[in-house]
Amino acid sequence: MKLQFSKTNIDQLTSSMKILFTVFFLVTPLFICAQITRQDSISISKKKHSVNYLGFRFGGLASSFSHKNDLLIPAPGKKSLPAWHAGVAMDLFTKTHYNARVELSYLNKGAKETFTNDQISIQSTNRLQYLQLTALPLIIKPGYRKINPYIAFGGYYARRIGIKSKSKTGQGSWENDPVTAENLNVKNDFGYSVSAGVYFWKRPVFELRYEAGLSSVSSSSGIKNRSVILSFSI
Amino acid sequence: MKFQLQFFIRLFSLLLYLCFLSGCEKVEPLATDDFYRFDKLNKLTIKKPARMDFFMGIDNAPIPLNVTAYDQQGNSIDAPQEVISFYSNNVKILGGTFSPDKEGRFAIVGKLANQVSDTIFIRVWDPASLILSLSIVNPQEVFQANGTDTLHFKVDVLKGNQVVDIKFPYNLFVNGKEQTQETFSATVPGTYKFQVKGLGLASNELTINAIPKTTYSVVRLPVIFHEINTSVLTADRIRKLTDDMTRAYRNQFNYNQAAKDPNAEDLFVEFYPAEIGLDGNKLSAPGLHRTSSSKTSFSSNDAFNDAFNSFWDPAHYLNIWVYSNITGDLANSSWAYYPGVTVPMEGFSTFPAGTKPFFPYGIFLNGNHVSINYEGGRTEEILAHEAGHVLGLYHVFDGNNTSFNSCTSIDPDYCFDTPYYNRDSYATTIDRNQRYKRTSCAGIEYTSTNFMDYYYTQNNSFTTEQLKRVRHTINYGLWLPSPYNGSRSARKNGRSSLVERPANLKYIEPVICSMR
Structure with missing residues (x-):
């Protein structure tokens, strides 16, 4: 039998994979947690997890623009803009299975994109620098003492403090693109975030986060920030 | 502990896996x-x-x-x-x-x-669906091989029977030879065949017969100088002056031996000292009449009025009045009056035949100009210039005396073969080394050669168009000693008379020529 893949089939497959990964991403940690929890754990006297973490966060991120308001997931590679971030984070209301967190970070977002037609290809890189305040009101964790995975939901507000736009036509060299920089003119950004990470001895040492902007970065086109952020904390 | 570590490692691997798998998503190309x-x-x-x-x-x-x-x-x-x-x-x-x-x-x-x-x-x-059509914009009943009669061509492109407005490269061929210009004038009489070629197409052929250049009978004008209150001129001097005027009008005068205008023409007009006086007797000094006036100085109005005391019948004489002590704006000027014609000519009034003179039609030679011989103001050149006015010619620029107009859209002398220029601009920026150069109102630089220009000019040419105006005046001008008015050249006898002063004589502004 000859297999043929149409664009529709690929789109359907992509959507299915998204759902699959999302479910897998959310359920699997709980499933694993259930598997390794001892039957009598509930009888063990609860330990207090009342110490709030306060520390420094840093890491890398892959960022891109969503043009159709979709759940675009940027990944490291040619299709997204690599960047970095750094800031401080503080846990609040730390309980055994729950806590909240606020973060203040400097980070770069943006996109590395290629616009094409049948004659020309224009590469455009827009790097937007933000000062971002993130609030994660819901961090759920199984409550292990040493290695404690978690998932977190929250939102962010970011204020743009700079922008660098460059473009390149065909085999030409990169040149500053002030017109594009001027057109990406919205300075405030806000959105939601979904994270998964691990506490190690109450410190969130590692985290992978997906951030989706709800506000367009340009008043003239509906493009929104999408980022996958990998963080380490100390 | 072991389970927790395994879990940590699995979760870390899973997250990384998710992170990189997300990059497999197909990204729609951006337009x-x-x-x-x-x-x-x-x-x-x-x-x-x-x-x-x-x-x-x-x-x-x-x-x-x-x-x-x-x-x-x-x-x-x-x-x-x-x-x-x-x-x-x-x-x-x-x-x-x-x-x-x-x-x-x-x-x-x-x-x-x-x-x-x-x-x-x-x-x-x-191109295969197009037809070239050649026609002449200015068809002429008579096309003379005089170098100035010019044919202007028009090329239409036809598609079917419709003329379409297309601009395209084409070449004009005359007798099979390619032309560099889109106009044609001939100096050699004969039959000329015209055709246009372009777009790989050839137009219809036009045939034009260029007839030999027209020649005119010589008209000789007797001249009488009226010296008022002065006695500078002599018969010899007058003979010399009229001879030089003749040379100017026969295309022979060229003091500087400079190149002439390409259209320089013989006007077939000659001047000679009048030999017979009003009483029918020979003048003791041909061409000279001395008289006196009670006035000792003259404005142009004074001269205008006084001239009627010695205005010899212009049908027999070309009157030249010599006044000294000119006052006012004309103190350093000579002047003349334009003709009246019976058949219309651009720039002049038409009068019925038989109209009596109501202004002193002739030349007023400033006493200061009777005997000068420097560049830009020789007496014979002044007289040739003023006689040009009397015979129907305007200045080649727009203006007279010291009043000039800038470039106008109308040719000020009605002669297309004499370029015109901004005299004011020339006078204010005159360069001694380039004094004969002019820049025409069309922006073309040329050398001034025309008798009807002011200083500095080579003073050696009248053109074909000027010839036509002068011959029109000769043929249809009132108050000239020309065949039209019954005068014969070299009249040897017969009485004549003074022109009667009009009862309501009114001053008429002449054409004034300031000298350097």
Whole structure:
């Protein structure tokens, strides 16, 4: 039998994979947690997890623009803009299975994109620098003492403090693109975030986060920030 | 502990796996129309090609198309031409060029980011469907081989029976020989055949017969100098002056031996000292009449009035009054009066035949100019110039005395073969080393050679168009000792009379000529 893949089939497959990964991403940690929890754990006297973490966060991120308001997931590679971030984070209301967190970070977002037609290809890189305040009101964790995975939901507000736009036509060299920089003119950004990470001895040492902007970065086109952020904390 | 570590490792691996798998997502390619630089694009303008008509089989090269993008403030936006999509009659053109490979009218627009440019219309013609038609714009009953009669041609392109407005390269052929100009004038009489070739096509053939140049009978004008209150002139001096005037009008005067105007002509007019006085007797000094006036100085009005005391019948004499002590604006000027003609001529009033003189038609020679011999003001040159006015010629520039007008749209002397210029501009920027040079109102530099110019001029040419005006005055001018008025050349006897002063004599402004 000859297999043929149409664009529709690929789109359907992509959507299915998204759902699959999302479910897998959310359920699997709980499933694993259930598997390794001892039957009598509930009888063990609860330990207090009342110490709030306060520390420094840093890491890398892959960022891109969503043009159709979709759940675009940027990944490291040619299709997204690599960047970095750094800031401080503080846990609040730390309980055994729950806590909240606020973060203040400097980070770069943006996109590395290629616009094409049948004659020309224009590469455009827009790097937007933000000062971002993130609030994660819901961090759920199984409550292990040493290695404690978690998932977190929250939102962010970011204020743009700079922008660098460059473009390149065909085999030409990169040149500053002030017109594009001027057109990406919205300075405030806000959105939601979904994270998964691990506490190690109450410190969130590692985290992978997906951030989706709800506000367009340009008043003239509906493009929104999408980022996958990998963080380490100390 | 072991389980927790395994879990940590598995979760870490899973997250990394998810992270990299997300990169497998297919990203839709972005169109150049969506490029952020064009977000605020407001207007597109398409550049008009140098020409809009193209011919199949001849114009084989693709026509480059070019569009400029502007924002709302009217600033141009850097947009590579490759981002523009061009459409011809709503069909997308591949690439940024239009190939004229089929006949028709094509509406071309450029599009970018939902903006559409203005439209240019390119016409592509198949030469095989066109006909060239040659005609003459200014058909002439008589075409003389005089070097100045000029034919202007018109080439129409016909498609079927319709004239279509097409500009295209073509060449005019005369007797099979290619011309460099689109006009034609001949110096050699004969039959000329004209045809136009272009686009691989040949027009109809026109045949024109150029007849030999016209010659005129010589008209000799007797001259009488009236010296008022002075006695400077002598018979010999008058003979010399009239001889030089004759040489000027017979195309023989050339004091500087300079190159003449290409259209320099013999006017077939001669001057000689009048030999017979009013009483019918020979003058003791041919051409000289001395008289006196109670006035010792003269304004132009005074001279105008006083001249009627010695205004000899202009049908028998060309009167030249010599007044000294001229006052006012004309203190350093000589002047003359234009003719009255019975058949219309541009620039002059028409009077019925038999009209009596009501102004002193003739020349007023300033006493200061009777015996001068320097560049820009020799007496014989002044007289030739003033006689030109009497015979119907204007200055080659617009103005007289010290009052000049700048370039006008109308040729001030009605002679297309005499270029005209801004005398004011010349007078204020005169360069001694370039004093004979002029820049015409058409922007062409030339050397002044015409007798009807002011200083500095080579003073050696009257042109063909001036010849026509002078001969018109000779043929139809009142108050001239010409055959038209019954005068015969070299009249040897017969009485004559003074012109009667009109009862209501009114001053008439002459044409004034200031000397350096």
